[in-house]
Amino acid sequence: MIKIYHNNRPNVRKKVQSMNIYPHQCRAARALLGWTQIDLASKAKIAKQTLTDFEKEKRIPYDRTLADIVRALEEGGVIFITAEDGKGPGVRLLETPGARQTK
Template sequence: MSDALSVMAWSTLGWDGIILLFHPIWLTIARINRAIAMLIFPEQCRAARGLLNWSQENLALAAGVSRSTIKDFEAQRHCLQRSSEKLLVETFDSAGVELLIEGSGRLGVRFKR
């Protein structure tokens, strides 16, 4: 692939003021398109719940969303509404969990330092 073509293939994601780069070699185009709009991924939601030892019901109550919203999101049956997504991110933030997205497209969670 030429350099010009390679550069054109990159996409960006704005998240907490950080610009991250994703390359289609690491992620599929569909995942990149989702990544541009998402603040939290289903894998991160499950991992963050595990870190906090919360059930789907615990998270739903803490965030003020339905359990089925959490269940369907984590099972990747649908994307979250923007307002629900924001509530989840704020809930994890308040509980001391940091959501991580590395430039290579790897996802993670950890307790805030």
């Protein structure tokens, strides 16, 4: 389901261009790492509600917040796969889960 916003706000299904992340990639990355929303919010140093709203496609966070999310997931061992190969965007683990620890 696509959620459209009033006041010319973009719909959330559009890729966040500056950070190259979709809400479904964020959810998948957390699942690969075995992280809860609380875990990711803590590691990214953001509010859990911000993460919840992004993953539920209710809103797009600020670029800085998205950068914090991406950083935390990448430090956890996730790499983001672009759609440039024609197969669509996704995520995969760089290493075995738990091999890298986020400080």
